[in-house]
Amino acid sequence: MARRARRKAEETRQDVLDMAESVFRENGFSGTTIADIASALDMSPANVFKHFRSKTALAEAIAERHVETLVGTLEGIDTSLPTLERLGHFVRRLMESHLRSLRQSPCLFEIVLMTSGNEMACGRRYKELLESRFVDMVRLGADEGVYFCEDVEKTARCISACFACVLHPVFLARYKADELRTRCDEVIEFVNRSLTNPLAR
Amino acid sequence: MARRARRKAEETRQDVLDMAESVFRENGFSGTTIADIASALDMSPANVFKHFRSKTALAEAIAERHVETLVGTLEGIDTSLPTLERLGHFVRRLMESHLRSLRQSPCLFEIVLMTSGNEMACGRRYKELLESRFVDMVRLGADEGVYFCEDVEKTARCISACFACVLHPVFLARYKADELRTRCDEVIEFVNRSLTNPLAR
Numbered sequence: 001m002a003r004r005a006r007r008k009a010e011e012t013r014q015d016v017l018d019m020a021e022s023v024f025r026e027n028g029f030s031g032t033t034i035a036d037i038a039s040a041l042d043m044s045p046a047n048v049f050k051h052f053r054s055k056t057a058l059a060e061a062i063a064e065r066h067v068e069t070l071v072g073t074l075e076g077i078d079t080s081l082p083t084l085e086r087l088g089h090f091v092r093r094l095m096e097s098h099l100r101s102l103r104q105s106p107c108l109f110e111i112v113l114m115t116s117g118n119e120m121a122c123g124r125r126y127k128e129l130l131e132s133r134f135v136d137m138v139r140l141g142a143d144e145g146v147y148f149c150e151d152v153e154k155t156a157r158c159i160s161a162c163f164a165c166v167l168h169p170v171f172l173a174r175y176k177a178d179e180l181r182t183r184c185d186e187v188i189e190f191v192n193r194s195l196t197n198p199l200a201r
Numbered sequence: 202m203a204r205r206a207r208r209k210a211e212e213t214r215q216d217v218l219d220m221a222e223s224v225f226r227e228n229g230f231s232g233t234t235i236a237d238i239a240s241a242l243d244m245s246p247a248n249v250f251k252h253f254r255s256k257t258a259l260a261e262a263i264a265e266r267h268v269e270t271l272v273g274t275l276e277g278i279d280t281s282l283p284t285l286e287r288l289g290h291f292v293r294r295l296m297e298s299h300l301r302s303l304r305q306s307p308c309l310f311e312i313v314l315m316t317s318g319n320e321m322a323c324g325r326r327y328k329e330l331l332e333s334r335f336v337d338m339v340r341l342g343a344d345e346g347v348y349f350c351e352d353v354e355k356t357a358r359c360i361s362a363c364f365a366c367v368l369h370p371v372f373l374a375r376y377k378a379d380e381l382r383t384r385c386d387e388v389i390e391f392v393n394r395s396l397t398n399p400l401a402r
Contacts, residue, residue, distance in 0.1 A: 198398075
């Protein structure tokens with residue numbers, strides 16, 4: 001019985017999140033109150049508050065769910081590609097997938113933007129996973145004799161930092177897609193140039 | 202007479218900006234109304250509105266003035282340093298000066314952050330000036346035979362993009378100073394590695 005109650009609570013929580021997302025999408029984040037969401041669910045506001053103590057808590061849960069989806073779509077590296085094309089292929093696809101979700105749901109982005117300042121466990125997880133992809137790429141490229149690098153982890157951190165200008169929600173939301181694409185291509189070339197420097201200590 | 206009236210209006214505008222900045226600093230940006238600023242100035246709100254149509258217009262004017270100050274402090278490059286130390290010296294100093302103004306006046310940062318999404322003429326001017334410093338550094342380094350680069354402008358854009366992760370207000374406001382310093386040092390090394398790649402096309 002306790003298990004069933006827990007499952008029921010979890011289901012209600014997901015229902016609240018789904019409805020909140022759709023009401024936010026309709027009216028924008030700032031134009032929505034907990035009462036609006038409760039009324040759309042035919043629930044009392046008190047009942048919604050039982051699951052989420054504030055609109056911010058609700059926003060964080062939505063952002064978290066969204067980042068989990070992103071983590072799920074973060075592909076492994078395509079080893080069939082030539083070494084020098086792998087990084088660009090990966091970053092371009094990732095940026096395009098972010099741009100798509102921004103177009104489909106600007107309010108979701110507003111929420112991620114708002115919460116991305118807070119120390120969210122899921123945000124850290126995403127960053128770590130992203131860096132681990134770069135670790136894989138750098139290591140493979142070095143094994144193939146194309147990349148030169150002494151400290152793989154540090155190099156992966158640098159790659160991730162250099163691509164923040166086209167992958168971080170703040171830049172995705174503020175620049176035009178064409179500008180981001182040009183910048184992305186230029187930075188890919190610049191980063192590859194660093195990775196292929198044979199004189200690297 | 203007309204000139205005197207214009208000068209008077211400009212003086213009043215500056216007085217309003219000074220007072221607004223100090224009231225924002227005291228009560229935070231969101232906790233301040235135009236009426237608060239007017240009352241601190243012993244003016245009517247209508248008189249303040251004559252100079253700034255909204256709190257956002259006021260915030261933009263403050264951000265603009267702040268960016269103009271930044272532009273003024275953006276030093277030329279130090280040619281007495283060895284080629285490979287110039288870039289790091291320049292970026293580190295710039296980051297530290299941003300961190301100082303963040304510490305001194307967090308509310309000013311909140312305002313810059315809020316307005317940095319809008320297309321501000323002064324923001325673009327700052328970015329252009331910053332990139333022109335990178336152009337100077339790359340060109341000089343290439344003349345000295347240390348940097349290898351074909352397209353100086355494009356390379357400067359890449360350098361600027363790679364350092365956004367430690368110079369853009371969003372990152373400055375959201376990460377700890379120590380984390381930013383480590384990242385800055387790592388990215389400087391990584392960028393120099395790209396610039397010194399002799400195989401660069």
